[in-house]
Structures are given as structure tokens and as C-alpha cells.
Amino acid sequence: MHYVVLGAGPSGVVAAETLRKADPTGTITLVSGENEPPYSRMAIPYVLTGKIGEAGTHLRKGEDHYAARGIDVRVNARATALMPDHKRIDFADGSHMKYDRLLVATGARPVRPPIPGLNLKGVHHCWTLEDTRNIIALAEPGTHVVLMGAGFIGCIVLEALAARGVQLTVVEMGDRMVPRMMNPIAGTMIRRWCEAKGIRVLTNTKIKALQNVAAEKSRGIFGFLKRREPTEARDTLDVELDSGEMLSAHLVVVSAGVAPNVDFLANSGVKVDRGIMVDRYMRTSVNDVFAAGDVAQGYDFSTKAHDVHAIQPTASEHGRIAAMNMAGHNIQYNGSLQMNVLDTVGLISSSFGLWAGVDGGDSVEIVDDANYKYLNLQFADDVLVGGTAIGVTQHVGVMRGLIQTGTKLGPWKERLKADPHRLMEAYIARTHLT
Amino acid sequence: MQRSLNIDPGKCTGCRQCEMACSYENEGVFNPSKSRIKVFTFDAEARFVPYTCTQCAEAWCMQACPVDAIKVNLATGAKEVHADLCVGCKVCTIACPFGTINYNASSGKVMKCDLCEGDPACAKACPTQAITFVDSNWTGLDKMRAWAAKTDTGARAN
Ligand SMILES: Cc1cc2nc3c(=O)[nH]c(=O)nc-3n(C[C@H](O)[C@H](O)[C@H](O)COP(=O)(O)OP(=O)(O)OC[C@H]3O[C@@H](n4cnc5c(N)ncnc54)[C@H](O)[C@@H]3O)c2cc1C
Ligand code: SF4
Numbered sequence A: 001m002h003y004v005v006l007g008a009g010p011s012g013v014v015a016a017e018t019l020r021k022a023d024p025t026g027t028i029t030l031v032s033g034e035n036e037p038p039y040s041r042m043a044i045p046y047v048l049t050g051k052i053g054e055a056g057t058h059l060r061k062g063e064d065h066y067a068a069r070g071i072d073v074r075v076n077a078r079a080t081a082l083m084p085d086h087k088r089i090d091f092a093d094g095s096h097m098k099y100d101r102l103l104v105a106t107g108a109r110p111v112r113p114p115i116p117g118l119n120l121k122g123v124h125h126c127w128t129l130e131d132t133r134n135i136i137a138l139a140e141p142g143t144h145v146v147l148m149g150a151g152f153i154g155c156i157v158l159e160a161l162a163a164r165g166v167q168l169t170v171v172e173m174g175d176r177m178v179p180r181m182m183n184p185i186a187g188t189m190i191r192r193w194c195e196a197k198g199i200r201v202l203t204n205t206k207i208k209a210l211q212n213v214a215a216e217k218s219r220g221i222f223g224f225l226k227r228r229e230p231t232e233a234r235d236t237l238d239v240e241l242d243s244g245e246m247l248s249a250h251l252v253v254v255s256a257g258v259a260p261n262v263d264f265l266a267n268s269g270v271k272v273d274r275g276i277m278v279d280r281y282m283r284t285s286v287n288d289v290f291a292a293g294d295v296a297q298g299y300d301f302s303t304k305a306h307d308v309h310a311i312q313p314t315a316s317e318h319g320r321i322a323a324m325n326m327a328g329h330n331i332q333y334n335g336s337l338q339m340n341v342l343d344t345v346g347l348i349s350s351s352f353g354l355w356a357g358v359d360g361g362d363s364v365e366i367v368d369d370a371n372y373k374y375l376n377l378q379f380a381d382d383v384l385v386g387g388t389a390i391g392v393t394q395h396v397g398v399m400r401g402l403i404q405t406g407t408k409l410g411p412w413k414e415r416l417k418a419d420p421h422r423l424m425e426a427y428i429a430r431t432h433l434t
Numbered sequence B: 001m002q003r004s005l006n007i008d009p010g011k012c013t014g015c016r017q018c019e020m021a022c023s024y025e026n027e028g029v030f031n032p033s034k035s036r037i038k039v040f041t042f043d044a045e046a047r048f049v050p051y052t053c054t055q056c057a058e059a060w061c062m063q064a065c066p067v068d069a070i071k072v073n074l075a076t077g078a079k080e081v082h083a084d085l086c087v088g089c090k091v092c093t094i095a096c097p098f099g100t101i102n103y104n105a106s107s108g109k110v111m112k113c114d115l116c117e118g119d120p121a122c123a124k125a126c127p128t129q130a131i132t133f134v135d136s137n138w139t140g141l142d143k144m145r146a147w148a149a150k151t152d153t154g155a156r157a158n
């Protein structure tokens, strides 16, 4: 049996390791489209801050980790076509590979919105180790940096850029920061914190166009009137906002959403919606082809629908379940829980599950604006279904446990409504004292 | 034979010696807020429950870590945080359904129970044997295992 795992992010690596445990004799090939050892994108911000070097992002540390498990790693091999009838994958360099069972774990890639000038020098995504090197070269202390997008990934990048000591402006077209992770009250609290830390946050604002500084200067005095801050010698880019304001920048980082890496699946018969459609066994619409991670539209525990979560814990769970089923076990996925934790220049926030609540549900909310603390719990009957926390870091994981076990809170629901901080006690009482 | 912490809340008097011992053993200070084991108080029932990581088999924290900073100590079976590798991303703190791995802002990293290399300070400090270090096969640990199984993201093979 030859298992091919296409994609060497967390999903692919966990899958390859699980395959080895489940099938000690099969042949396993792990393929990366990049010319790097298998690494973790989400560790990139810590390379930017200098907390780790590039090797710190590697998903597994031992030199011979993969070889010792009989996992053959192939890097710099970008798949360009899948031919399920021949069980064959074609690569950009003209080579091809046969498989018996295939896992597509190719993740996603950042999208570049159709805005004039986004192809200029000094504009980068923050997605790969290659991007990281480019950003490090430009994000020197004191330089003007414009970040486009304040979603979850944008805000993580924000934290890293701020730590590099740049003068940062964030431009978000939505009405708040992290709109898909935080409700308006929580998103606004994060914004106030960031502003207090010296970051300029513009919401409801779009970037209209980018151009080189020199070109714009030739327009004379009018170009300068619209600026709040003077252009600095190192600035090479002018960023025009729909408010009419002009920002100068040495670096523009684009974090405006992602798209699944599925181009090579055209004409393969693998069905794609917002990601590759998979059932609860991580099988795609094509025999012997499975999908996992950011590329997959998998089963969601809370909504009972299929969705792309694009988070690390889901990627590794998908990889494990897919691999077990590829190796012939029959394991149904209970579904992943949408959950995020974010650190915006020292303010830590998290959200879980159906944090926006459910129809006919019940909730409790505590807002402490002065101390930047927030807690919001959402219930359906006496079961916790979602939660949001800001400024709370101890025992937050118990929200996941209460949600995913569907623990009936009984009298503890009213106690939580009186004091939502007693989550851990609610869990212990309902599981250990009954 | 691997051993586990076994907690018998019925014997706990709420003296918090375990929290003191843990924070001293691991952080060098007598500060319950730095302890990896916490005693929860239930005033209405006049009960106390010490609680910490169960070194669960599923090890969600370890599975979720993006940089392989949590590893199993093969001698003790404990899931240990390797502080030199941890980047402080906190993903493990939302992944553990028991809430027993937590961020420590002063170190910028996370901390959890590591069974003190097979000689847990909390168990030694407990004057009433509410916390004991016992053979992992002992049946008293079933409640925790049952809850872990309920959280499991992949139902068992059918
Ligand atoms: C800056 C940043 C910060 C993040 N922070 C967090 C966080 O704090 N918490 C969190 O939960 N998530 C975070 N994420 C998201 C997280 O990194 C992803 O959810 C996770 O990496 C998904 O894993 P994956 O294995 O599905 O895909 P990826 O990690 O994207 O891996 C995809 C693999 O497929 C390969 N590939 C792609 N196309 C092809 C092809 N055609 N042929 C062959 N190989 C191909 C790639 O080279 C790569 O090896 C962050 C992401 C970024 C970029
Ligand atoms: S910290 Fe939580 S997930 Fe990790 S081993 Fe302990 S109980 Fe399991």
C-alpha cells in the first residue's frame, strides 16, 4: 500500500505519523510544495519577533524524525494535476507519482484583492517562511508599515509587527477587528487596547490603490495635504484610502483572506465548495482520495454543517481521523469546534463554538471596559454552546470541554449566569461531585 | 509500572499545601497563583476539590502544539512542556478540554503538571492523602477517563 500525503503542514505531518502507527508496513510519502522542511505557518509570527529562528517553526525537531518512521519526505514538489483513473499525481517539474490512497492536505493560500499597485515592491503576505524573510528585511524599527486586514491572522501579524517596533497602521474594511471571532463589544475592546498601545486602527476603511512614492510626489502639494504623517526617507509606497487620506509606507502586509489550494484538482472529479467537500470519514467525492486541514470543508461539531475552519487544532484532528480511515479503520469524526486564541500586544482573547449564540438560547455577559476584561457565555437549554473571553487566561480550555461533551449544567447554569467566572467549578461539580 | 495522581476530594480539607508545594517546586516561590494544581472550593457543599492535568491519553494539548513543544516523558508518561521550544502561542490552552494547561504571562510560555519527574510534590505535601500517586491502572481514575472519552473528536472504531 502506497499512501501519498500531499502537503506537509500540520495536517499532513500528523496524517503521515498516524498512518505509520496504523499501518507499520505501508509506504508513506509526504510531499511539500515549498522548498522547506515540514513547518508550521502559525509559528511564523514568533520568527518575526525573534523568539525563535526558522528551525523553531519546523513541525518536528529531530533530524531523522521522518526517516526513523519510514516516512519519505519530498520537498519543492508542487502538484499540478490529479488523475484518479490512473491514481497519478503530476508535478510542476514534469515528474509524477502513483498512489494507492491519497490525502490532499494542501492548505490555503492568501488572496490578493484586485487593488491597483498590490504587485509593487514592498508589498507582502505573511504566510510562508519566504514571506517572513521578506518582511524581516523591511520591518525595521520606526518604519511606516501598513497592514491590510484585521481578521484573526491579520491580528496575529499585527502583534508580531508591533513587537518589531514599527509604526503600524491597520486598515480593515469591516466594522471591527476580528469580526469572525469576536462580537462588536469584544472587537471594540481589542481595538481600544491596540490604540492605547500606539497602533492606528482604521475600520470601515478600504485601501483604494498603491503607488510608488516618486510617482505621487510629482503631483505636487496636493499629495501632501492629505497626510497625517510626513513621508519618511525610507518610505517607498503611497497607500490611498477610500477616506481620501494618503499613508506612506515602507512595507505593506496584505492579510485579506485565503483561498484553498485546489487548482490542481480541476477535472479530477473531486468536489470543491468553499474547500474540498469531505464526509465524516474525511473522504472526498473520489475513491481513495481524502482531504484534511485548511483545504477541507469538514464537519463542524456545533453547526452540524460542513465548513472550513482554517485553524491549527482542526488541521491536526483532520489529519489524524483521515489517516485512520485511509489505513482501513472506520472512524467517524465528531466534528471540529471553531476556537481561537489571540494575543494583541498583550491582551489575550479567546472564543469558542457558537459564541454569537443560538435562537431561543440564553446567555450571560460581563463587560469591564476599564480593566479590559470580558466574558460571555452562550447556552442552549442548560448546555454551554459558545463563549468569549478577554483578559482571562486561566482554565479557558474548560469551555471547549463543556461545549464538546454537551455537559448538562443543571443548577450550575444559574450559578454561571450569576458569575460566569465559575466555569471550572461548574465543570468539576457536574463531573466529579455528582 | 506508570503511576498517576489520584485525587480523592472527600479527603481534602482545603489547606492548599499542594498549591504551595507545586509553586515552590516548579517556580521557586510560595505562590498559589503559580501552582499547576488548584483547589476549587464549593462553599454551599463545604467541599474542596484539588484539580490538575490528568496526563490524558488523548493529549489534546500535545496534538495541537504547532512546534512539537509538548512531549511524552517515556519514563513517567507525563506530557511535558519543553520551555525552550514553546513559542507561547496558547493554542494548547484552548485545546485542553480540562483547562489544565495555562499561559504564564511572566515567562511568555505555558505551564502544566509534569508529575515532577515521577515524584510529585503535591502528593508528598498533602497531609490527608487526598492526593496520592498510584498505579495508573487503578480504577479510581475512571471518571476523568470517561469525560475525556466524551470529548474525543473521533468516535471509536465501529
Ligand atoms: C501567520 C499565521 C499565523 C497563524 N496563527 C494561528 C493561530 O494562532 N492559531 C491557529 O489555530 N491557526 C493559526 N494559523 C493557521 C494555521 O497555520 C493553519 O490552520 C494550518 O497551518 C493549516 O494546516 P494545513 O496542514 O491544513 O495547511 P498548511 O499548513 O497551509 O500546509 C499546506 C502544505 O501544502 C503544501 N502545498 C500547497 N499546495 C501544494 C501543491 N499544489 N502541491 C504540493 N504541495 C502543496 C504547502 O507547501 C504546505 O506544505 C496561522 C496562520 C498564519 C499564516
Ligand atoms: S494538559 Fe489537558 S490535554 Fe494535555 S495531557 Fe493534561 S489533561 Fe490532557
Ligand code: SF4
Pocket (backbone or CB within 6 Å): B061, B064, B065, B066, B067, B068, B069, B070, B081, B085, B086, B087, B088, B089, B090, B091, B092, B093, B109, B110
Ligand atoms: S503555547 Fe507552547 S506548548 Fe502550547 S501549543 Fe503553543 S508552542 Fe506549544
